[in-house]
Amino acid sequence: MPSKNCPVCGRLFVRGKESPFSFFRRTYCSDDCSRNRPSALLSPKTRYRTTTKDGKHKGKHRAIMEQVIGRELSTLEYVHHKDGNPLNNAPDNLEVMTPKDHSVHHNQKYAVTKQCAVCGIWFVPHKTKRKRQQTCGSRECWSELMSRRIPGKTSLKDRISIRRRRLGGELLEAIAKDYGITISTVSAIAKGYRSYRRLGDGKR
DSSP: OOEEEOTTTOOEEEOOSSOHHHHHHOOOSSHHHHHTSGGGGBOTTTOOBEEEETTEEEEHHHHHHHHHHTSOOOTTOEEEETTSOTTOOOGGGEEEEOHHHHHHHHHOOSOSSEEOTTTOOEEOOOTTSTTTOOSOSOHHHHHHHHHHHSOSSOOHHHHHHHHHHHHTTOOHHHHHHHHTOOHHHHHHHHHTOGGGSOOSSSOO
């Protein structure tokens, strides 16, 4: 009678009532050995180790965490691997997280809080501006940051003075000569073009 050795338990098993073709395709002696085969210990989708409890399949990391905390986990509790290795199910490597915290940890690209590039205080940027926002949102910090980016000889204080002198009626040539800049630069500062638009003096 045809027989085979089970690759999991090593037991010799023979063909029963099944057809010769079914026995030819059969590899394991029982359903238990089939479930405990090496390839079955990893979920085909998530690649997490799996186990069976009360006839139901579940992630081994969840089963271990349930033993640690002494209760069953709800569907709104995720088990996170601290070292990022889904195969390391040591109890000290696991922690329970909410779905939101777990998603933020794995999917959020930019930090929720940032430090102002000017005054140094920590702030929470808008969720759509986490990458590009560099200041805390105050006009003074924004103007100072812009002054650092603007090439040229004028400081923020000089540009505020230029605007006020121009509003007072002074000629472009005289202002340009005093500050050593071109007439077009004086005009751009006075009219608030481009990066000169906000100077921190409340005028635009």
